[in-house]
Amino acid sequence: MIRPYISVIITAYNRKQFLKEAVESVLSQTLNKELYEIILIKNFETRYDRQWAKKGVKLLFRPSGTVGAFLNDAINAAQGEVVSFLDDDDLFDRHKLDKIYRNFCQDPNLIYYYNGREYIDDSSNPVREIKISQSLANPKGSKESSTSKSSSYRIILLNCFNISCISIRRDVAFSRLKWLKRMPTMQDTFMGCAALSVLNGSALISADTLTGYRIHKSNTSSFSNISSMNKRIHTYTNKCYRTMRRMLEESNGQGLSALDALMCRMKIDNQVLNAKQIKAGQLLGYIMNYSLPLLFYCRKIDRFLFLAAFSYAFKKSGQSVLKRLELSW
Numbered sequence: 001m002i003r004p005y006i007s008v009i010i011t012a013y014n015r016k017q018f019l020k021e022a023v024e025s026v027l028s029q030t031l032n033k034e035l036y037e038i039i040l041i042k043n044f045e046t047r048y049d050r051q052w053a054k055k056g057v058k059l060l061f062r063p064s065g066t067v068g069a070f071l072n073d074a075i076n077a078a079q080g081e082v083v084s085f086l087d088d089d090d091l092f093d094r095h096k097l098d099k100i101y102r103n104f105c106q107d108p109n110l111i112y113y114y115n116g117r118e119y120i121d122d123s124s125n126p127v128r129e130i131k132i133s134q135s136l137a138n139p140k141g142s143k144e145s146s147t148s149k150s151s152s153y154r155i156i157l158l159n160c161f162n163i164s165c166i167s168i169r170r171d172v173a174f175s176r177l178k179w180l181k182r183m184p185t186m187q188d189t190f191m192g193c194a195a196l197s198v199l200n201g202s203a204l205i206s207a208d209t210l211t212g213y214r215i216h217k218s219n220t221s222s223f224s225n226i227s228s229m230n231k232r233i234h235t236y237t238n239k240c241y242r243t244m245r246r247m248l249e250e251s252n253g254q255g256l257s258a259l260d261a262l263m264c265r266m267k268i269d270n271q272v273l274n275a276k277q278i279k280a281g282q283l284l285g286y287i288m289n290y291s292l293p294l295l296f297y298c299r300k301i302d303r304f305l306f307l308a309a310f311s312y313a314f315k316k317s318g319q320s321v322l323k324r325l326e327l328s329w
Contacts, residue, residue: 004037005104006097007080007170011070012042012088018214019088020048021124025212026086027055031097041074042088068183068190075173075180083170085191090164091124091212100167103204111201112192113167114159115210122216156203157258160192165211172198179247186240189262193244196255237266261288 008026012019019042026038033056040052041060053059060077062070075083082104086092096115104110119127160166168191173180176194183190195203241263248256291302 002034004035004080005101006031006036006082006084006167007078008036008038008084008086008092008097009071009074009078010038010040010086010088011067011074012040012044013067013070014043015088016044016046017089018216019046022086022088022091023048023052023057025091025094026097027057028094029092029097030095031101035101036097037078037080039074039077041070066181066184067187068180071187072177072181075170075177078170080170082167083173084167085163085187087162087164089214089216090162091120091214092164093210093212096210099206099208099210103206104167104169107202107204109200109202110204111169111172111198112156112195112203113206114156114203115165115167115206115208117162117165117211117213118209120212120214122214124212124214127215156192156195157189157255157262159203159205160188162211162213163188163191164213166191168195169201172201176247179243182243183240184236186236186244189240189259190244193248193255193259196258197248197251199252237263 010022010026023038023040029036038057039060040057041062043061043063049059058077060073062073082100084097084100100113103113121127166188172194173191176197180187180190195201241259244259245256248254248259295301
């Protein structure tokens with residue numbers, strides 16, 4: 001039997017509603033079935049388990065734990081050269097694994113791949129109201145760009161939103177498991193930092209829309225959950241930030257300023273939504289390490305910067321502005 005080249009890890013915790021569709025989106029890939037495996041880790045049973053097991057899906061059970069602990073167990077069980085991730089409420093385009101396979105095979109130095117995403121609703125229909133470009137970052141405006149981490153490390157952290165868009169060499173993720181276990185959330189940012197912690201390698205940022213990112217009431221992209229998300233940010237962000245920072249410091253130190261700026265971005269987002277005053281020095285550091293790199297590398301204007309300035313100047317909530325501009329969290 002051929003050893004799988006790609007391991008697809010699907011994680012689910014207390015949510016069954018969209019899981020069947022997520023698993024089926026991986027089972028229906030155009031890539032040769034012998035070239036990939038599916039690892040599903042969850043804390044509940046479903047009536048589809050036997051059916052999935054017969055189709056070769058590896059079923060792992062974990063009663064509780066953080067998202068980092070779930071991913072740790074699944075990565076330990078993975079046999080593929082490359083690991084791709086999928087949240088239980090998201091979907092893969094049927095050609096995704098074929099493109100991942102070709103890209104990683106063509107470039108032995110490639111360690112991190114990020115693809116574009118489409119926003120979908122509860123019924124998997126495109127959410128046309130949300131105007132989001134296919135890729136957050138495309139250096140020099142190209143559709144698909146490979147970049148050296150040493151020269152453009154910010155590109156990785158600018159492209160780490162939604163773990164369902166991320167694929168990474170298994171040995172990179174495996175070597176960082178001791179840090180991953182400590183992560184209560186922000187698993188997507190962690191994978192970007194894991195790639196940065198490796199001295200050699202390249203990243204590939206693709207505008208190809210290969211992931212369906214679902215907007216619904218129980219995920220963090222729903223505006224109805226902004227207040228609860230703010231509480232979680234307050235609780236978890238500092239712990240995750242310290243973990244990722246120590247990981248980078250113990251490796252090569254590369255990407256620390258980008259990580260600092262990303263964390264500043266999250267705090268500014270939170271402050272904008274709560275109409276809290278943002279310190280001028282904090283805002284300046286954010287502009288230097290996030291907004292300007294976003295414009296320089298990606299030719300994209302940081303729209304949240306205007307919301308921060310609006311909140312800073314007028315002391316008014318940016319939440320209504322967010323809704324009108326149809327920006328995603």
